[in-house]
Amino acid sequence: MKIYLVGGAVRDNLLKLPIKDRDYMVVGTTPEQMLDQGYKQVGKDFPVFLHPKTQQEYALARTERKTEPGYNGFSCNADPDVTLEEDLLRRDLTINAIAQDDTGTLFDPYGGVADINNKQLRHVSGTFIEDPLRVLRVARFAARFHVLGFTVADDTLALMTQISHSGELQALTPERIFLELDKALATDSPHIFIEVLRQCQALEILFPEINALFGIPQPEKWHPEIDTGIHTLMVLEQAAKLSNDNSVRFAALLHDVGKALSPKDSLPKHHGHGQTGLAVIKAFCARIKVPNDYRDLALLVCDQHQNIHNINELRPETLMKIFDKADLWRKPHRLEQLITACEADSKGRLGFEHDIYPQAQYVKEVFNAANSVAVKPIIEAGFLGAEIKQQLRLERIKVITKFKNEFKNLV
Template identity: 65%
Template sequence: MKIYLVGGAVRDALLGLSIKDKDYLVVGSTPAEMLSLGYRQVGKDFPVFLHPKNQQEYALARIERKTGSGYDGFSCDANEHVSLEEDLLRRDLTINAIAQDEYGKLHDPYGGQQDIADKKLRHVSMAFVEDPLRVLRVARFAARFHPQGFTVAAETLTLMAQITQSGELEHLTPERVWQECERAMATDEPQVFFEVLAQCGALEVLFPEIHALFGVPQPEKWHPEIDTGLHTLLSLKQASLLSQDMAIRFATLVHDLGKALSPKESLPKHHGHGQKGLPLIKNLCKRLRVPNDYRDLALLVSDQHQNIHNAFELKASTVISLFDKGDFWRKPERLDGLLIACIADIRGRTGLENSDYPQATYLAHCFQLAKQIDVQQIIAQGFAGSDIKNQLNRLRILAIDEYKLTLNEKQPN
């Protein structure tokens, strides 16, 4: 039996990155031997064991053969004669196919260290095309390692396009697609994930609502980048700079889906695009089983981002109605998410990445003023029933009107 450290831990150590998880590969052993040593088996499809003391994962070396469609269409052979090289050959990228033995020596039969030096994400072998999930994984790695300068090798991108054209992506479960998407969204450059999917044709298959935005023009006066798809990815990049919250990033990604439905005769204008996008967001979230809190914020941002951009022109009563509709009284964090997504929208434009957004400060202050109205004082004054809510609403509107008046007085003539 020989044990090797493999996968991400070896790769990240070579890149000088912090190591989160360690995976070990066992060559020359059997399930019976692992169990006799006190390991506990957890893998159903192939033998994976937990160490009896530290609970880290140890997998037997294995060979996989394609037997059907999709991510699960494989048979697994994990006999004790499978070599280290045979196991590493089935892995996705060369940078993930490096092993380290107990003495610290690296075993790199497929050139992973050279690809790390060259900043290339390259497939190990033609077995790459057998697993459609690898299209998403490579796109995710492209996003994760973009800050280090990595790009997808041209020949690997060609194989990703081949997988897309084969129809294999359609066999992926919604859960796996969303899992890879969410992990990509957590990186510092989430927009790269969607750029790579677009390059190999997978965006149209997996995220057709986002794909439909590319080629849709916007008014150059407001959007120097013109293309709505480009604006969407620029906005997502800005959202990643502003917040680590995945719901905010997702809401920013889908905030303009309705622009793909604008009549051609009205282009480049997009009247009512926020509301037109609501059914598209609902369908996307239902199809990929997106968490409800992500969906709800996304719907709010799509519906209200134009109102937020026009905040200074809104009547005080409209501002209160917006707060009511968003249920901000009970969930004030939703207002924060909405405002951050709107900042990302404004900054997601070529040459306007550092734009100020006073609307956010203004609305946040309006909300604080409205929240300070004490309902107990209203009750103490003798209001009852529906009159309590009416008086609360009236005082909140009055507080915002007074604030607007002070702002107007400060404006130069």
Template identity: 55%
Template sequence: MQIYKVGGAVRDRLLGQPVTDIDWVVVGATTEEMLAQGFRPVGADFPVFLHPKSGEEYALARTERKSRRGYGGFTFHASPEVTLEEDLIRRDLTINAMAEDAQGVLTDPYHGQQDLEARLLRHVSSAFAEDPLRVLRVARFAARYADLGFTVAPETLELMRQLSASGELEALTAERSWKEISRALMENQPQVFIQVLRDCNALKVLMPEVDALFGVPQPAAHHPEIDTGVHTLSVLQQAAQHQQPLTVRWACLLHDLGKGLTAQDEWPQHIAHEQKGLAPIKAINERFKVPRDCQELALLVGQYHTHGHRALELRASTLLELLQSFDIYRRPQRFEEFIAACEMDARGRLGLESRTYPQADYLRGAANAARAVAVQPLLEQGFKGPKLGEALRLERLKALKAYKEQHAP
């Protein structure tokens, strides 16, 4: 029995990056031998065990063979005869196909260290094309390591194009796709993830609504970058630079989907793009079974982001409707995330990345003014039921009018 540290732990150590998860592979062992040493089995499809003390995962060396379409369409074979090299060749990228023994001796049969130095994401073998999820994984690694100068090797990008054209991407489950998408959006350069998917033609398969934004012009006065797709990538980049949560990043990616539906003879104007965008936002949310908090914020930001930009001009009644839409009384955090998404949208424009966004504090102040209206005096006046609700609305409207007068330019 020989035990090796494999995959990301080896890669990140060589890159000088923090090592978070450690994967182990065991060569020359049987299931019975692992159980005899106190390991606990957890793998349903192939033999994976938890270490009796550390709880880390140890997998028996295995080979795999494509048996049907999709991510789960593989037959695995684990036995003491499977070599370390045979186990490593089934992995996605050369930089993930290295192993290290207890003495720190590196096993690198597919030149992963060389690709680390060359800053290349390269597939290990032609078997890469058997797993459609790898298109998303490579794009995610490109986003993770973009700061270090990594790019996708041309021959790997070509394989990804072939996978995109094959129909295999449609076989991915919503859960697996969302897991990769959500992880990629939380990387330092999430816009690289979207760009790589576009470069290999996977974006138009997975998110045609986002792909449709590229090449769509916007008024240069507001959008010096002009192209709506380029703007979307810039907004996503700003969200990452400002360390926004996943909810905000997802909303940033989808906020302008309505512009992809504007008739060409209306370009570069996009009248009512906020309302037009709601149907494609719902479609993409449902396709990937996106968590509810991400779904809700994406829809609200899509519908109201231009209200955010025009906050200082809004009538008190419109301002109140906006605040009510976000349920600021019970869900204050969601309104904060809306403000953040609006600010990222304003900054995601060529040459305007450092602009101030006074609308943010103005909207916070308006929310506080509305929240400050007390219910108790109205109850004491005898209001109840629908009449109480209307009286409360009128008092909040009065408070917002006073707030607007105090902050008039």
């Protein structure tokens, strides 16, 4: 029996990145022998075991044969005669197909070290096309390692395009699609994930609402980049710089989806696109089972980003409606999320990337002023029941009016 460290731990060590998880591959043994040594089996589809002390995963070396569509349609062979090279051959990318023994010796039969040095994301073999999930995984790796200079190899991108044309992407479950999107949003360069999916023609299949934005013009005065799809990528890039909150990044990705539905005879203008986009976001989130907190913030940003940009022009009553709609009185954390997504929208334009966004501070100040109104004096003044809520609203509007009069030139 031989044990090798494999996958991401070896790759990340070579890249001098922190190692999160350590996975091991075991060659030349059987499930029975693993159990006899105290390992606990956890894998259902193929033999994976937990070490009796460290609880780290140890998987028997295996080969796979595709038996049906989708990423679960494989039969596995984990016999003791499966070799290290055979196991590594089934992996997706060469940088993930490097093994290391307990002496530190690397086993790299498919050129993973060279591809790390050349900053290439390259498939291990032609069987790459058998697993449609690899389209999303490679796009995610491209987003994660973009900051290090990695790009997808042309021949790998060609295979990803082949998968897109095969119909196999439709076999992916909604939950897995969202999981890969969520992981990509957590990278330093989530916009690259969308870009790579578009390059291999998977975006139109997996996220047609986003794909539809490319080629849609915007007024050049406000959007020198013109193309709404390009703007969306730029906004997502800015959101990743401004916040580590994935729900903010998700909202940035979807904030302009309504522009794809603007009447052609009104282009490049997009009147009411924020409200048009709400139904699109609801359908998008329902289809891939997006968590409610992501969905609700995306709807809020889509609906209100134009108002936040023009915050100084709004009447006190309108500001109250925004605060009420966002439910900021009970969920004040949403304010930071909302204005961060709006700031990303403002900076996600060609030539505006480094501009300040004074609206952010203005909204915080005006909300804090309104939120400082106490309920106790209203109750003590004799108001009852629904009157309390109505009077609280009036008092808050008074405070907002006073704030706006004092800070007319803040934005």
